[in-house]
Amino acid sequence: MIKPVFLWTDSLLMFLVVTIVAFIFYVRSKEHLHEPWREIFKSRIALASMLILLIYILVALLDSMHFRQALPETEGQLETQYSGDVLSVLDVLMTPLREQVEITYSAPFAAHAHSRETRTGEDGSQTRIYPRLKFGGVHLTDPQTERSGDVLQRLFIVVVKTVLGIIGLYALLAILLARRWQTDLKQAAIRLLSRKQSVSWKTLLLMMALVMFVIIFIADIGRHYHILGTDKVGQDVLYQAIKSIRTGLIIGTLTTLIMLPFAVTLGLMAGYYRGWVDDVIQYLYTTLNSIPGVLLIAAAILMLQVYMANHPDMFETMAERADMRLLFLCVILGVTTWTGLCRLLRGESLKLKELEYVQAADAFGVSGLRILTRHLLPNLTHLILIAVVLDFSGLVLAEAVLSYVGVGVDPTMLSWGNMINRARLEMAREPMVWWSLLAAFIFMFTLVLSANLFSDAVRDAFDPRMRHR
Amino acid sequence: MIGVNLITFTLFFIVNSPDDMARMHLGMKRVTPEAIEKWKSGHGYDQPLVYNAQSQGMGKLTDTIFYNKSVRLFVFDFGSSDDGRDIGSDIRERMWPSLAIALPMFMIGLLVYVSFAMLLVFFRGTYLDLSGVILCVVLMSISGLFYIILGQFMISKLFHLLPISGYQPGTMAWRFVLLPVLIGIFMGLGSSSRLYRTFFLEEINKDYVRTARAKGLPETLILFRHVLKNAMIPILTGVVAVLPMLFMGSLILESFFGIPGLGSYTIEAISGQDFAIVRAMVFLGSVLYIIGLILTDISYTLVDPRVRLS
Numbered sequence: 036m037i038k039p040v041f042l043w044t045d046s047l048l049m050f051l052v053v054t055i056v057a058f059i060f061y062v063r064s065k066e067h068l069h070e071p072w073r074e075i076f077k078s079r080i081a082l083a084s085m086l087i088l089l090i091y092i093l094v095a096l097l098d099s100m101h102f103r104q105a106l107p108e109t110e111g112q113l114e115t116q117y118s119g120d121v122l123s124v125l126d127v128l129m130t131p132l133r134e135q136v137e138i139t140y141s142a143p144f145a146a147h148a149h150s151r152e153t154r155t156g157e158d159g160s161q162t163r164i165y166p167r168l169k170f171g172g173v174h175l176t177d178p179q180t181e182r183s184g185d186v187l188q189r190l191f192i193v194v195v196k197t198v199l200g201i202i203g204l205y206a207l208l209a210i211l212l213a214r215r216w217q218t219d220l221k222q223a224a225i226r227l228l229s230r231k232q233s234v235s236w237k238t239l240l241l242m243m244a245l246v247m248f249v250i251i252f253i254a255d256i257g258r259h260y261h262i263l264g265t266d267k268v269g270q271d272v273l274y275q276a277i278k279s280i281r282t283g284l285i286i287g288t289l290t291t292l293i294m295l296p297f298a299v300t301l302g303l304m305a306g307y308y309r310g311w312v313d314d315v316i317q318y319l320y321t322t323l324n325s326i327p328g329v330l331l332i333a334a335a336i337l338m339l340q341v342y343m344a345n346h347p348d349m350f351e352t353m354a355e356r357a358d359m360r361l362l363f364l365c366v367i368l369g370v371t372t373w374t375g376l377c378r379l380l381r382g383e384s385l386k387l388k389e390l391e392y393v394q395a396a397d398a399f400g401v402s403g404l405r406i407l408t409r410h411l412l413p414n415l416t417h418l419i420l421i422a423v424v425l426d427f428s429g430l431v432l433a434e435a436v437l438s439y440v441g442v443g444v445d446p447t448m449l450s451w452g453n454m455i456n457r458a459r460l461e462m463a464r465e466p467m468v469w470w471s472l473l474a475a476f477i478f479m480f481t482l483v484l485s486a487n488l489f490s491d492a493v494r495d496a497f498d499p500r501m502r503h504r
Numbered sequence: 505m506i507g508v509n510l511i512t513f514t515l516f517f518i519v520n521s522p523d524d525m526a527r528m529h530l531g532m533k534r535v536t537p538e539a540i541e542k543w544k545s546g547h548g549y550d551q552p553l554v555y556n557a558q559s560q561g562m563g564k565l566t567d568t569i570f571y572n573k574s575v576r577l578f579v580f581d582f583g584s585s586d587d588g589r590d591i592g593s594d595i596r597e598r599m600w601p602s603l604a605i606a607l608p609m610f611m612i613g614l615l616v617y618v619s620f621a622m623l624l625v626f627f628r629g630t631y632l633d634l635s636g637v638i639l640c641v642v643l644m645s646i647s648g649l650f651y652i653i654l655g656q657f658m659i660s661k662l663f664h665l666l667p668i669s670g671y672q673p674g675t676m677a678w679r680f681v682l683l684p685v686l687i688g689i690f691m692g693l694g695s696s697s698r699l700y701r702t703f704f705l706e707e708i709n710k711d712y713v714r715t716a717r718a719k720g721l722p723e724t725l726i727l728f729r730h731v732l733k734n735a736m737i738p739i740l741t742g743v744v745a746v747l748p749m750l751f752m753g754s755l756i757l758e759s760f761f762g763i764p765g766l767g768s769y770t771i772e773a774i775s776g777q778d779f780a781i782v783r784a785m786v787f788l789g790s791v792l793y794i795i796g797l798i799l800t801d802i803s804y805t806l807v808d809p810r811v812r813l814s
């Protein structure tokens with residue numbers, strides 16, 4: 036028996052995904068909106084980064100379906116008790132990674148622990164050895180000689196599986212495209228790889244191969260080794276890094292989702308109505324802007340901590356508590372970031388207001404609200420879209436910094452910021468523990484880099500000034 | 505300005521009553537009401553929030569927390585922190601290390617970013633430009649924390665060139681300042697240079713540049729004389745946002761390198777939950793922001809004589 040748990044951020048993330056899907060369908064139905072998107076699909080870099088972003092989103096979504104497992108029933112129990120641990124679908128998929136917990140630090144691909152331990156032998160003599168790990172490389176009898184061969188052998192299997200998978204995918208794609216282009220299979224397969232296509236299928240296939248390789252690698256080898264080592268309490272670092280994806284994505288997306296309505300309505304109103312409305316809104320955002328962002332966030336988070344400490348009964352599980360803090364962080368980050376977009380939209384709607392078509396609508400007696408929604412908003416969507424995509428990577432990076440200052444996400448929550456924070460102390464250990472930092476670095480770098488590249492493509496495609504160059 | 509004060513006041517006192525703060529400081533559990541009252545009167549939080557009905561005349565407004573804690577900030581009377589130290593003198597003392605880091609970082613940084621961007625623009629359309637832009641995107645995709653951790657590790661721990669952290673006033677200060685400044689500059693290199701490059705490119709396609717070329721001016725002269733001057737306006741606008749941070753010190757850098765500046769002061773206050781200091785810093789930050797805005801307006805007139813102060 037399981038009991039689904041709907042955390043606040045889960046529901047909001049789902050809402051966001053539904054909105055995006057609806058938006059895609061809306062764009063598909065309108066021919067004039069296609070053009071910039073075609074441009075994006077044409078760019079190979081944009082396509083590749085989009086695929087990586089999609090994979091991250093997928094992982095975050097899987098990680099957002101939470102439930103609590105029922106505890107085994109005891110005698111005389113009236114209703115089922117649920118365990119305090121909130122699991123997600125991703126946790127279930129990664130059970131081997133999650134449950135193979137060592138005692139303490141171990142290096143990537145290690146079969147022995149990272150630090151020595153005193154063992155008492157059968158005859159009472161004490162030796163200091165590196166103890167074998169409980170899970171990492173247990174199938175080896177003599178890790179020193181066998182390990183590299185074993186890893187290579189497994190790597191070979193992974194490569195074979197990937198190649199088989201990609202051939203299968205290629206065939207599937209060829210069949211689908213052959214039906215769409217109404218050619219026979221062989222021609223479609225050749226045309227697919229040619230350069231002059233509206234979508235660069237070759238890049239897509241290559242990236243898919245890379246992604247498949249990584250997934251199969253983790254699934255296959257991760258069962259037998261700790262690919263990125265383990266941390267202080269023996270948890271797999273790779274698992275932590277993958278779990279952190281959700282935190283990073285939520286900060287990056289929900290913040291904009293929360294601030295968007297305010298920024299758009301206030302910015303449009305200030306630009307269109309002018310007068311005292313403009314004055315009030317301008318005053319509001321200059322005031323907010325003048326407070327240094329980090330300090331405002333810090334102050335707000337301190338307040339939340341006090342509030343949560345005073346109302347401990349509001350939260351059923353630890354996860355709900357951490358989730359509340361995450362959501363609040365998004366809200367307060369939104370408060371500090373909306374001003375930029377608001378100012379941009381105000382300026383732009385000031386310009387649009389003077390154009391003939393808006394004046395004409397005004398002369399026809401169209402109401403102000405209708406002008407705002409029908410005439411101004413559609414002509415500003417590209418700006419909003421660009422701002423949203425550009426903000427994303429900055430927010431992901433901000434999370435790490437805030438967690439370091441101590442005002443970021445809950446310390447119990449897995450996030451890259453928390454991992455880096457802990458890694459600082461680990462770097463000072465002798466011998467050094469470097470893999471936590473490396474893991475956080477790889478995952479964060481991939482996400483932010485692909486987000487940056489994608490946002491560049493989006494900007495180039497949507498910015499009217501860029502299009503004619 | 506008044507708005508900022510009102511916001512911080514609401515945040516700190518209405519959302520969170522002094523009772524709660526007292527409880528925080530005295531520990532979560534088993535706090536007697538007497539102890540709370542004692543703490544509150546000791547720190548001057550025992551007055552009503554906005555309106556004091558018990559006092560006489562003007563005292564109705566002045567014997568309140570709002571007057572004592574918030575209005576006084578306007579004359580830069582910061583009062584004492586929650587554990588009894590004088591915030592004003594603390595800030596004066598910690599200002600100098602902050603400036604020692606922030607000023608060189610700002611000046612040299614601006615110079616480096618602009619010259620790097622100029623270099624890319626000079627070689628625009630070549631592979632050097634392309635690889636430079638790619639380098640910028642890669643650099644800006646790495647979190648600043650990595651630069652700090654790696655920089656500390658490489659230079660101080662591996663090669664023992666500079667001390668890892670700490671600070672000492674006087675002439676030896678440069679040894680402690682050098683590494684944070686270098687890393688600070690490096691952290692901003694990617695995003696700033698790329699931004700400035702677009703500013704330059706926008707200028708370079710304009711008519712006056714074509715005229716200059718038609719006159720037969722060498723490319724370097726065009727870049728430095730004409731393009732740089734005109735691109736200074738958008739660059740200056742972006743710089744304002746950095747100005748308050750200059751004084752406040754870079755929060756992260758200072759605490760990583762153990763420099764006793766304003767940034768680490770704030771972080772200590774945050775982790776020590778000292779609300780009085782955070783409040784004072786928020787106020788100080790907003791004052792500096794406004795000063796920064798005024799300074800930018802003045803600098804516009806220096807760069808572009810067409811702009812008149814009205």
